[in-house]
Amino acid sequence: MKQVGKRLLELVLFLFLLSFISFVFMKAAPGDPVRYILNIDDVSITDEQIEELREELGFNDPIYIQYLNWLMRFFQFDLGDSYMTKQPVLKELASKIPDTMALTFSSMAVMIMIAAPIGTLAALYKNKWIDHLSRIFALIGASIPSFWLGLLLMQLFSVKMGILPAMGKGTVLHLLMPSLTLGIAMAAVYVRLLRSSLLESLGQDFIRAAKSRGLSQRRIFLFHAFRHSLTPVITIFGVSLGSLLGGTVIIEVLFAYPGVGKLVVEAIVRRDYPIIQGYILFMGLFVVMINLLVDLSYRYLNPEIRLKGGDRR
Amino acid sequence: MINGFRITKPGILLLIGLFFITIIIAPYIAPFDPTDVKMGDRLKPISLEHFFGTDHLGRDVFSRILAGAQTTVGTSFLVLAISLLIGVPIGLVSGFVGGRLDRFLMRFVDAFMAFPDYIVAIILSGLLGPGIFNLVFAIVMVKWIGYARLARSTVLTEKQRDYILIAKVNGVGPMNILRRHMIPHVLGNVMVLATLDAGKIILMIASLSYIGLGAQPPIPEWGAMLNEAKAFFYNAPHLMLIPGLSIMVIVLIFNLVGDYLRDHYDVKNQNGGK
Amino acid sequence: MSVLTISSLTIKHREETLVQNIRLSVNEGDWLALVGESGSGKSVTASSIGGLLPRELIISSGRIHFGEANLLDLKEKEWQNYRGKVISYIFQDYQGAFTPFMTIGAHFDEMLKTHTNNSKQQRKERALETLKNVNLPEERVYKSYPFQLSGGQLQRAAIAMAMMLKPKLLIADEPTTALDSITATHVLQLISNLQQQTNCAVLFITHDLRHVRKYANKMAVMLKGEIVESGSKTSILQQPQHAYTKALIAAIPSLRSTKNRLVTI
Numbered sequence: 001m002k003q004v005g006k007r008l009l010e011l012v013l014f015l016f017l018l019s020f021i022s023f024v025f026m027k028a029a030p031g032d033p034v035r036y037i038l039n040i041d042d043v044s045i046t047d048e049q050i051e052e053l054r055e056e057l058g059f060n061d062p063i064y065i066q067y068l069n070w071l072m073r074f075f076q077f078d079l080g081d082s083y084m085t086k087q088p089v090l091k092e093l094a095s096k097i098p099d100t101m102a103l104t105f106s107s108m109a110v111m112i113m114i115a116a117p118i119g120t121l122a123a124l125y126k127n128k129w130i131d132h133l134s135r136i137f138a139l140i141g142a143s144i145p146s147f148w149l150g151l152l153l154m155q156l157f158s159v160k161m162g163i164l165p166a167m168g169k170g171t172v173l174h175l176l177m178p179s180l181t182l183g184i185a186m187a188a189v190y191v192r193l194l195r196s197s198l199l200e201s202l203g204q205d206f207i208r209a210a211k212s213r214g215l216s217q218r219r220i221f222l223f224h225a226f227r228h229s230l231t232p233v234i235t236i237f238g239v240s241l242g243s244l245l246g247g248t249v250i251i252e253v254l255f256a257y258p259g260v261g262k263l264v265v266e267a268i269v270r271r272d273y274p275i276i277q278g279y280i281l282f283m284g285l286f287v288v289m290i291n292l293l294v295d296l297s298y299r300y301l302n303p304e305i306r307l308k309g310g311d312r313r
Numbered sequence: 314m315i316n317g318f319r320i321t322k323p324g325i326l327l328l329i330g331l332f333f334i335t336i337i338i339a340p341y342i343a344p345f346d347p348t349d350v351k352m353g354d355r356l357k358p359i360s361l362e363h364f365f366g367t368d369h370l371g372r373d374v375f376s377r378i379l380a381g382a383q384t385t386v387g388t389s390f391l392v393l394a395i396s397l398l399i400g401v402p403i404g405l406v407s408g409f410v411g412g413r414l415d416r417f418l419m420r421f422v423d424a425f426m427a428f429p430d431y432i433v434a435i436i437l438s439g440l441l442g443p444g445i446f447n448l449v450f451a452i453v454m455v456k457w458i459g460y461a462r463l464a465r466s467t468v469l470t471e472k473q474r475d476y477i478l479i480a481k482v483n484g485v486g487p488m489n490i491l492r493r494h495m496i497p498h499v500l501g502n503v504m505v506l507a508t509l510d511a512g513k514i515i516l517m518i519a520s521l522s523y524i525g526l527g528a529q530p531p532i533p534e535w536g537a538m539l540n541e542a543k544a545f546f547y548n549a550p551h552l553m554l555i556p557g558l559s560i561m562v563i564v565l566i567f568n569l570v571g572d573y574l575r576d577h578y579d580v581k582n583q584n585g586g587k
Numbered sequence: 588m589s590v591l592t593i594s595s596l597t598i599k600h601r602e603e604t605l606v607q608n609i610r611l612s613v614n615e616g617d618w619l620a621l622v623g624e625s626g627s628g629k630s631v632t633a634s635s636i637g638g639l640l641p642r643e644l645i646i647s648s649g650r651i652h653f654g655e656a657n658l659l660d661l662k663e664k665e666w667q668n669y670r671g672k673v674i675s676y677i678f679q680d681y682q683g684a685f686t687p688f689m690t691i692g693a694h695f696d697e698m699l700k701t702h703t704n705n706s707k708q709q710r711k712e713r714a715l716e717t718l719k720n721v722n723l724p725e726e727r728v729y730k731s732y733p734f735q736l737s738g739g740q741l742q743r744a745a746i747a748m749a750m751m752l753k754p755k756l757l758i759a760d761e762p763t764t765a766l767d768s769i770t771a772t773h774v775l776q777l778i779s780n781l782q783q784q785t786n787c788a789v790l791f792i793t794h795d796l797r798h799v800r801k802y803a804n805k806m807a808v809m810l811k812g813e814i815v816e817s818g819s820k821t822s823i824l825q826q827p828q829h830a831y832t833k834a835l836i837a838a839i840p841s842l843r844s845t846k847n848r849l850v851t852i
Binding site: 204205206208209210211212213214215216217219223224227228301302303304307 | 637639663666667668669670671672675676678680682683684685686687688689694697698701702732734735745748
């Protein structure tokens, strides 16, 4: 219980710091949202109009007042309104988050479907052709720009074969190419990681002992070696989740997939501060949640942590 | 040279040699001016005159790829150099001095690490506005941390070693220990990480340039080239294939060299697989 | 009656010969001590009997007969009828005997599930009984994870598990080396008791001749991958033929006489 409380406190502190740093940075960055709101190309806009809007948005207050105002509204579950659409930020984010989550989880699914069998086979047939193939796959996967892989898939499946939609969202088919792109790129890392982790596990004394007790190879592999090799894989997964989330932004832009990533890139271009701020908070929360899940999985995988109540790893 | 699909030492040296020669002589072997617009020659396919064809403005893609190699590699080296200059001293001091300063710095660093690096880079470079130097700044902001951590952990490990204790007992001053024993170790590890990182940085530069942040036309940069030519992929697939392949090949080279160095100098990847 | 007969066994690692021309024979009720310094090939020999050699080690010639069958001809599936059931192992590393994230009970359950048709309830009862038989607090140990038990308790549990299905041959690969001497004595006594209960054969790998004196009836001495001397314990201990055996015997610290202590090998 005490641990949970400590974690919650850390979480609050983290989000607070995150919001403060990003708020200050946005204000300090060049570019003026007012010009975007009033549409720069419109020549009829007068300086008075600009000044009026600045006053209305509170841009003329000192920065700490602006932040405090933001914080006050935050505690009323109000993240402000988008400059672009005049809709509440929460509503904007909430309408896009499910699509990004769908993309994230289906990419993970693709990653697991590729990495688990190939990594396993590479470990079982060490230095055989499948192992070499996995090494080449990992090397290329780590070197290929994911957005370019997406372009290649698009060229192949949409332009040449015409079997998958290139852009947008709607059906499962729309999800297929983006998640394939991200999944393949991610799988490269995990294939080799799972392989080396499995090899390490298979060399353990308790595997030899299990074998000496006459257990079937399948049982030894699934219930003894595989589970043991998951701990390092999950650790890296927790750490590298950032790349996945960063990847979703690029891929959403590439496939014109209307998730939060695409939303935030548009918001950055138009200096839509409330949206950016909301997105950063959402990502912070998401990352913390994943780390919590990773910690929980350690407790499941390693009873020593569960029973002794020790810290991570 | 390639032994059981693993690269060997002569292979590595050859790769590095070829790589640097290509980068240095790139502008001299380019047959055309990479920024020379010739609307009459738009979207020419691959030919003997234009090895990689021409783009939508009639510029020679081969020359642009060569010039882009310098942009991309130069930018990533700049990022690495600045990240090292910021990260290594902070890590060194934090690990060497220890105590409260160390705890404070590492708290800060851990909080920073938790947030996805790509997203930080996208938001920073987006807010600062397009341009190569803004991009460099944004990527440095996410990369220096890895070097601070690596320098710190190397110092912490070395500090425990017997020879450092003996040096201390013999009255060698802290500055001398730092200079003669710590810094060489730290730099060795840092170079390995930097090589492994170079590929990732190139990918980041290309990705950000592709979505319109970072390098801007007419500067030849591979990601930006892909962005510029987006609309013409259907008519001229070489505009998509060639810059992408170039990125892949150069990142592959860095990854091969980095893997080789890591295997031979046995450094744990302190970046945790990012 | 002969349980295990090894003839002209040679094991190689690439070009290097680890074990050469081994002959051994173990009968029912025997306690054969295989003695030698580390690196002499005794553990490799022990591993080869159960087919537990690492992939890189190749048996280049020889036969290992267990009853009628040549163990070297067994297919992976057929091994299951031998390992754990008629041939059991105890290892030096008691921690490595158990999978770290499984309870001791789960190990027993898994083994009984593999080799018997017992129901879930029967399996649990049998496991508890086996643990009780080796003087362990059975309920607690059954529920414990390996890291919650002491070295002596773990080795006891490992022995209990190895003997649970009444194997014909127990291979004990330096089971006491990692334990303190009092615990080691208890563990040896336990193995001896269980042997008397089941009349199984014991192949005991050790570098410590003191254990040989008390429990073994036969012994074989290994040096650099070869057996240099073998026979009954009494004849070898009293009239060693090979210079190495003589040196080994001379090196045993004895409580009765201290005059030979400083002889070096």
